[in-house]
Amino acid sequence: MQPMLDRLFLPALALAAILAVALALVWPQGLGDRSPGPFGHEPVQRTAEMQAAMKRETEASQKRLREAREAVSDLQTQAVAPGQ
Numbered sequence: 001m002q003p004m005l006d007r008l009f010l011p012a013l014a015l016a017a018i019l020a021v022a023l024a025l026v027w028p029q030g031l032g033d034r035s036p037g038p039f040g041h042e043p044v045q046r047t048a049e050m051q052a053a054m055k056r057e058t059e060a061s062q063k064r065l066r067e068a069r070e071a072v073s074d075l076q077t078q079a080v081a082p083g084q
Contacts, residue, residue: 044050 045054
């Protein structure tokens, strides 16, 4: 009974591995590097619009951080010298 099971299971396992590799070749990639050949597309993060949006987001985040630091500094100054 054991040889019959191997005769069916191992070819099915090999077929599943081949199908998995074939699927990996054609499945759309994520936001990383471009896939090779005709399957790939320009990653979203490399488009001009996304680059501009990421730059705006970074600048806004830096501005918020700077304002928060200034607010903490002002509060510390008021706590040290409340009358002045």
